[in-house]
Amino acid sequence: MAKFTKKKDGDLPAVSTASLPDIVFMLLFFFMTVTTMKDSSLLVENTLPNASEIKKLEKKDRVIYIYVGKPTQEYQKVFGTEPRIQLNDKFASVDEVGSYILAERAKKPQELQNVLTTALKVDKNANMGLITDIKQQLREVNALKVNYTTYEGNAFNNLQ
């Protein structure tokens, strides 16, 4: 009889969690390598259009970002539903674009100041009027290299 009662106090052996840190570290390193630091939070809706003939933007330190789109739900009460420009962390008007580019350019090291690219991250529902105004501003400060940031995909999906 003693043979049977003995088993009872044994219970199930605890699952070894010794390898759990290893698994979590693996996940951690995965995310550290495939992601980059967020530099500003989005205040505008930003669904980019698709394009197939794209080029990768190498070297993040040579890029200045401009976001355009409809303000997100929480800002719509204040800023309305018309597409707006976002520079860094705040909304801006068209004529602030030029001085923003100059300020950003001045922050970069001397040797990079001539090779900067302006990445336009524009929501696909925005109108060209605003983009044309931005382009005019960019031309005035001689920031001629632009990149229309898009997702990779079939360009004809944009039209639906």
Place this chain on the structure above:
Amino acid sequence: MPRRKGAPEVNAGSMADIAFLLLIFFLVTTTIETDAGLDRMLPPIEPPEEDVIIKQKNIFTVNINKNGQLLVEDNLMDLKNLREAAVSFLENNADGTCTYCQGRKDPGSSDNPTKAIISLKNDRETKYSTYITVQNELVGAYNDLRNREAQRLYQRDFTKMEAEYLNPETPSSIRDDLKDKVKRVQNMFPQKLSEAETSTN
């Protein structure tokens, strides 16, 4: 009695918690970037000193109206046919100086690829997505032609060669070699895509 156990084991039970904390921190503060897109150069603001006279037949006009309809060379055109039309305009080769072109040599169209200019105009109310699709098709037309020539000369796609050339991780010995090839194919079909001021009507 001498100690037999040696140093006591360090409890590693909280290691997982620390790692999780780090993991969550990185998940929250980082994003997976979508940094790819269409590279374009804007025209400089100062007008050129002397007016260059360009023959009308060397200009391929593309107009987008506010409803997203296309007017190409004064004809209504579907977006799906734009790439083909641009390709046949670019390599038309009316004066016969381009030895690698396979165009129709139509005297009413462009003289040769170095003179051919695509002019894109859009309305202020044109949707950005339509504009990007048109840009994509026009860049695609250039890439199609360049790929064809790169295949013929180097048995590789131009777009792949250019991507490898621009990638900073490529060793510089390969980059130097690619540079000449990329430049040569680019000069065969120089990208002349002009964007005039938007019409306001």
